[in-house]
Amino acid sequence: MTRCRLCGSEAMASVVDLGATPPCESFLAADRLDEPEPAYPLHLRVCTDCWLAQLPPLITPEETFKEYAYFSSYSTSWVEHARTFVAEAVQRLGLDSEDKDAFVVEVASNDGYLLRHMVDRGIRCLGIEPSENVGAAAREAGVPTLTQFLDPATGSHVRAEHGPADLVVANNVYAHIPDVVGFTRGLRALVADDGWVSIEVQHLLTLIEENQYDTIYHEHFQYYTVASASRALAGGGLALVDVELLPTHGGSLRLWARPTEATGEPANGMSPALGAHPGRRLGEEPRARGRVADVLAREKAAGLQELSGYTEFSARVAKVRRDLLKFLIEAAERGETVVGYGAPGKGNTLLNHCGIRPDLLPYTVDRNPYKHGRFTPGTRIPILPPEQLAADRPDHVLVLPWNLRAELVEQLSFVGDWGGRLVFPIPELSIVEVKP
Numbered sequence: 001m002t003r004c005r006l007c008g009s010e011a012m013a014s015v016v017d018l019g020a021t022p023p024c025e026s027f028l029a030a031d032r033l034d035e036p037e038p039a040y041p042l043h044l045r046v047c048t049d050c051w052l053a054q055l056p057p058l059i060t061p062e063e064t065f066k067e068y069a070y071f072s073s074y075s076t077s078w079v080e081h082a083r084t085f086v087a088e089a090v091q092r093l094g095l096d097s098e099d100k101d102a103f104v105v106e107v108a109s110n111d112g113y114l115l116r117h118m119v120d121r122g123i124r125c126l127g128i129e130p131s132e133n134v135g136a137a138a139r140e141a142g143v144p145t146l147t148q149f150l151d152p153a154t155g156s157h158v159r160a161e162h163g164p165a166d167l168v169v170a171n172n173v174y175a176h177i178p179d180v181v182g183f184t185r186g187l188r189a190l191v192a193d194d195g196w197v198s199i200e201v202q203h204l205l206t207l208i209e210e211n212q213y214d215t216i217y218h219e220h221f222q223y224y225t226v227a228s229a230s231r232a233l234a235g236g237g238l239a240l241v242d243v244e245l246l247p248t249h250g251g252s253l254r255l256w257a258r259p260t261e262a263t264g265e266p267a268n269g270m271s272p273a274l275g276a277h278p279g280r281r282l283g284e285e286p287r288a289r290g291r292v293a294d295v296l297a298r299e300k301a302a303g304l305q306e307l308s309g310y311t312e313f314s315a316r317v318a319k320v321r322r323d324l325l326k327f328l329i330e331a332a333e334r335g336e337t338v339v340g341y342g343a344p345g346k347g348n349t350l351l352n353h354c355g356i357r358p359d360l361l362p363y364t365v366d367r368n369p370y371k372h373g374r375f376t377p378g379t380r381i382p383i384l385p386p387e388q389l390a391a392d393r394p395d396h397v398l399v400l401p402w403n404l405r406a407e408l409v410e411q412l413s414f415v416g417d418w419g420g421r422l423v424f425p426i427p428e429l430s431i432v433e434v435k436p
């Protein structure tokens with residue numbers, strides 16, 4: 001039995017057991033199909049002392065991220081999300097004021113999809129990205145990028161070389177690091193003593209409420225509420241001062257944190273405090289304090305500070321699986337064709353947990369050319385270019401990146417040309433007629 005990585009407790013309760021699956025980003029090249037493929041248990045538990053939901057670290061980030069298949073720039077809505085964030089952050093923190101040589105660091109900066117907007121504004125920045133192939137793409141796009149994992153030593157090294165950062169951005173990475181305290185100390189090492197850290201991470205509240213169980217995979221070591229994130233930040237010397245709820249990934253948190261000493265509060269992680277330094281640019285403070293309290297209250301009302309909030313989840317996951325299988329089997333027996341759209345990591349949790357193979361889903365398509373000609377891990381479903389849809393005119397298209405629903409209903413409206421329908425498996429099975 002593993003101990004809680006945040007508080008060391010052994011009081012770990014089962015939330016959902018999804019069996020065993022390969023790493024969700026290990027897409028197989030055709031010449032690997034006859035080789036053994038390791039599968040790892042996927043069993044989410046929650047610590048009943050600090051309420052951090054977590055998976056044991058069976059696969060290290062070094063194994064996952066050395067060569068990574070996910071390029072953020074392939075998602076139109078993701079690029080737009082980054083552009084909006086940069087515009088808001090620059091304004092909120094005054095990063096473009098002329099008397100200030102602002103410095104922005106992004107951790108897990110991927111292919112530079114976000115920092116390129118800082119470069120465009122002439123703001124000094126640096127990406128820290130562990131994947132060699134993805135970091136190389138960022139450098140080609142003109143975004144200075146260091147190929148490195150963040151830990152306290154990397155943080156100190158970057159601070160010594162470039163100076164402290166006015167803003168440190170860490171989006172879609174805070175779940176991906178098993179050493180959450182070491183990573184948080186790394187953020188603290190990077191950020192100026194009066195600077196800001198902005199973190200986007202999936203929200204466990206929506207994961208539970210919306211049956212988003214396919215977002216549980218080995219690369220996500222922990223799943224946060226505002227309450228548990230606040231404790232994790234405090235463990236590395238950062239205090240949570242504001243939170244925004246975002247629709248990304250089906251429901252995410254944007255956490256705004258500052259060095260504990262900048263907030264003038266004891267580092268207990270549970271009392272977001274603001275305004276310790278009058279005169280600083282913190283016009284939003286009373287609203288910020290209210291927002292943290294509001295989300296904490298919602299989490300408490302959902303039962304996430306006690307076991308009751310977690311106990312029903314497993315039965316709802318089983319229902320998602322039954323409904324999807326029933327649909328695929330009945331469609332097959334009616335002689336209708338169903339193919340997939342997208343090959344996201346989360347799709348592989350769903351496909352493996354449901355046991356869906358090419359007899360029920362002959363192929364899926366994806367916009368990322370890296371994946372073309374490869375196969376989904378475990379279930380070995382071929383991944384083809386998107387043009388295959390119009391060539392084959394399938395009766396149903398099962399959409400695996402359901403979190404991009406609005407974007408994809410529009411993008412895939414051509415499926416309606418031949419009377420095809422879109423199928424979304426989560427939060428519950430729904431079949432959508434699209435108008436051409």
Ligand SMILES: [Zn+2]
Nearest residue numbers: 004007047050
């Ligand atoms: Zn704990």
